[in-house]
Amino acid sequence: MDRRTFLCETGGALFAVACDVAPARGVRGAFTGESASAYSCIALFDPALAQGRALAHYAARKGIEAWPADDDIGMLWHARLARYAERAECAGARTRMIAALRPSDQFVLARLAAPSGAVVLMC
Secondary structure: OOHHHHHHHHHHHHHHHHHOOHHHHHHHHHHHOOOHHHEEEEEEEOOOOHHHHHHHHHHHHHOOEEEEOOOOHHHHHHHHHHHHHHHHHHOOOEEEEEEEOOHHHHHHHHHHHHHHOOEEEEO
16 A cells, blocks of 8 residues: 555544544544543645645535635734634643645644644644
């Protein structure tokens, strides 16, 4: 099995764990000991990418907030995501972000999110 096939086949499981989908709750709790309310989850996608549009549709079906990262991920972080992560932290939760972005945006998002303690999963 090559890397691309592995990532495609396990992507659903990673997304389920990241966003606290019902079948994954027991698995995540067994390994981490954390409750479902310990996290808030959002999806970030690039509408120009096919996988970004697919993530947006999946998030909409599952009732997860999805935000487009059109031009500048740094601007999106400072305008919306940092405040979202701060509000979640004040409520006693950590922010989980599942992202389908260009590699350059993934790099910037990972660096911006690290100090806030937000968990970023790339797909």
